[in-house]
Amino acid sequence: MSDTGPALVSILRQGSYLVASVHTALDDTQMLRFQHDLVERIGTDRATGVIIDVAALDVLDSFGSMTLRRIAEMARLRGAETVIVGIQPDVAFAMVRLGMGPGEVPTALDLEEGLTYLNGHRDGQPGSADRPPRRPQRRP
Amino acid sequence: MSSGPSVDGSAQNAGLEAVERVLPVVRRVVGARVSDPHLAEDLVQETLLRIMTAWDRIEASMVEPYAIATARNVVATMWRDRDREARNRHRALDLSTPEAPEDQVVLGEEQAAICEALGRLGEQERTRLLAHEVSGQDTRSLAAEAGSSAGAVAAQLHRTRARLRVEYLLTMEPGPPPTEDCRPVLLALSGGSRRRQRDLGVGRHLLGCDFCARVAEPLLGRAEAREDELRVPVQGDADIVKARQAAREVAAKLGFAKTQTTLVATAVSEVARNIVRFAGRGEVLVETLSEPRAGVRVVARDAGPGMTNPQEALADGFSTYNGLGLGLPGARRLMDEFVLVSEPGRGTTVTMTKWLEED
Ligand SMILES: [Zn+2]
Numbered sequence: 001m002s003d004t005g006p007a008l009v010s011i012l013r014q015g016s017y018l019v020a021s022v023h024t025a026l027d028d029t030q031m032l033r034f035q036h037d038l039v040e041r042i043g044t045d046r047a048t049g050v051i052i053d054v055a056a057l058d059v060l061d062s063f064g065s066m067t068l069r070r071i072a073e074m075a076r077l078r079g080a081e082t083v084i085v086g087i088q089p090d091v092a093f094a095m096v097r098l099g100m101g102p103g104e105v106p107t108a109l110d111l112e113e114g115l116t117y118l119n120g121h122r123d124g125q126p127g128s129a130d131r132p133p134r135r136p137q138r139r140p
Numbered sequence: 141m142s143s144g145p146s147v148d149g150s151a152q153n154a155g156l157e158a159v160e161r162v163l164p165v166v167r168r169v170v171g172a173r174v175s176d177p178h179l180a181e182d183l184v185q186e187t188l189l190r191i192m193t194a195w196d197r198i199e200a201s202m203v204e205p206y207a208i209a210t211a212r213n214v215v216a217t218m219w220r221d222r223d224r225e226a227r228n229r230h231r232a233l234d235l236s237t238p239e240a241p242e243d244q245v246v247l248g249e250e251q252a253a254i255c256e257a258l259g260r261l262g263e264q265e266r267t268r269l270l271a272h273e274v275s276g277q278d279t280r281s282l283a284a285e286a287g288s289s290a291g292a293v294a295a296q297l298h299r300t301r302a303r304l305r306v307e308y309l310l311t312m313e314p315g316p317p318p319t320e321d322c323r324p325v326l327l328a329l330s331g332g333s334r335r336r337q338r339d340l341g342v343g344r345h346l347l348g349c350d351f352c353a354r355v356a357e358p359l360l361g362r363a364e365a366r367e368d369e370l371r372v373p374v375q376g377d378a379d380i381v382k383a384r385q386a387a388r389e390v391a392a393k394l395g396f397a398k399t400q401t402t403l404v405a406t407a408v409s410e411v412a413r414n415i416v417r418f419a420g421r422g423e424v425l426v427e428t429l430s431e432p433r434a435g436v437r438v439v440a441r442d443a444g445p446g447m448t449n450p451q452e453a454l455a456d457g458f459s460t461y462n463g464l465g466l467g468l469p470g471a472r473r474l475m476d477e478f479v480l481v482s483e484p485g486r487g488t489t490v491t492m493t494k495w496l497e498e499d
Pocket residue numbers: 317318319321322323325345349351352353
């Protein structure tokens with residue numbers, strides 16, 4: 001994100017998955033930067049699954065929701081499935097009222113459920129089944 | 141004023157000559173500004189003392205102009221000091237006593253500006269203001285003289301002070317205001333009436349007029365101070381986040397549940413983004429309402445290009461940037477009330493309200 005100060009997001013490798021955690025409210029520019037960095041990592045890491053943890057996001061407005069959808073779509077085109085985890089109940093409620101759900105992007109309660117979801121969907125595929133998911137460190 | 145520089149014997153003699161020369165003009169200048177004869181005489185003496193102490197530094201041809209300027213300054217200083225005493229009731233100009241010599245120069249210029257501003261007032265306005273501020277005549281006796289009520293006189297004095305502040309600030313500017321709206325806008329700010337400011341669209345004018353934005357700076361604090369209000373200038377992505385966080389804070393303080401504060405914050409995020417995308421800059425104002433019940437009102441405004449068809453912008457799926465058409469109609473769905481006013485070339489104002497849900 002920025003060269004100084006605490007990281008706004010982190011992208012960690014977990015087997016053949018990437019776990020991207022948003023640590024604070026992001027503005028639109030930061031959101032786009034996050035999209036760019038994550039999509040790039042999906043390619044370089046040859047990830048088959050992506051978990052985006054948005055528990056720290058105060059708001060998911062039209063732009064934020066669209067960005068998540070776009071990331072999922074770009075990930076799909078690169079052969080990775082995306083699951084969004086940690087959407088707060090009040091944020092989810094506002095998204096629905098806004099008319100801006102996550103769309104086709106699957107969601108899960110938390111990281112653990114997200115990993116379970118990806119493992120279930122990718123069962124039998126190389127890179128995930130041979131390695132049981134561990135709960136990753138969210139803030140290194 | 142009593143602690144002037146000491147005057148030695150020879151200078152005093154020369155000064156006495158000067159006094160005789162300038163006494164009539166000093167009397168005339170002070171008399172035109174101060175109606176109370178006792179006070180006027182005090183101010184004349186004060187002026188003369190200053191002229192005497194500066195006598196050996198004044199060019200002969202400059203004696204009369206110097207005397208006039210000094211008399212004006214003395215009157216203005218007195219007026220200002222009186223005003224300072226009365227500051228809690230009606231603040232006019234807030235000039236603190238300077239210490240450094242260069243500050244003295246600035247103060248002198250400011251006094252001249254005050255005098256010029258006074259000169260721009262109508263005769264009756266000025267007389268009444270000075271009678272009240274300088275001579276200490278109360279509103280009741282002023283009302284009796286004018287055959288009016290004390291309340292009406294107080295209201296007129298309030299307007300006069302507001303005008304004086306504006307004229308004072310304008311005298312410090314090299315040129316006149318650029319538009320016809322500028323003076324009424326500055327007056328509304330100086331008068332501090334929120335309703336008047338709203339009626340005139342003061343916020344929008346300030347966003348579009350650099351002149352007023354600069355001149356009005358000292359006046360901006362004059363609206364009735366409210367702690368339950370937050371104003372967030374919006375000119376970039378980061379400000380969208382600031383605006384929505386401010387709205388959440390205000391709503392939470394008022395007792396909104398988290399679900400409700402998030403609805404408000406999300407709606408603010410949408411309207412603030414609208415400002416950044418379409419107008420470049422603007423502001424978001426968040427205030428609390430108590431009538432008819434508790435609520436949060438958000439005003440998002442800009443002086444940007446505006447919209448030719450605002451209804452279109454509220455239609456779902458209207459695609460104006462990045463394929464996103466959900467911003468404004470989405471915000472409308474999140475709030476209880478939503479009004480969009482937009483005019484091509486004049487900007488856009490969104491006013492939206494969320495009422496606190498009764499238990
Ligand atoms: Zn103006």
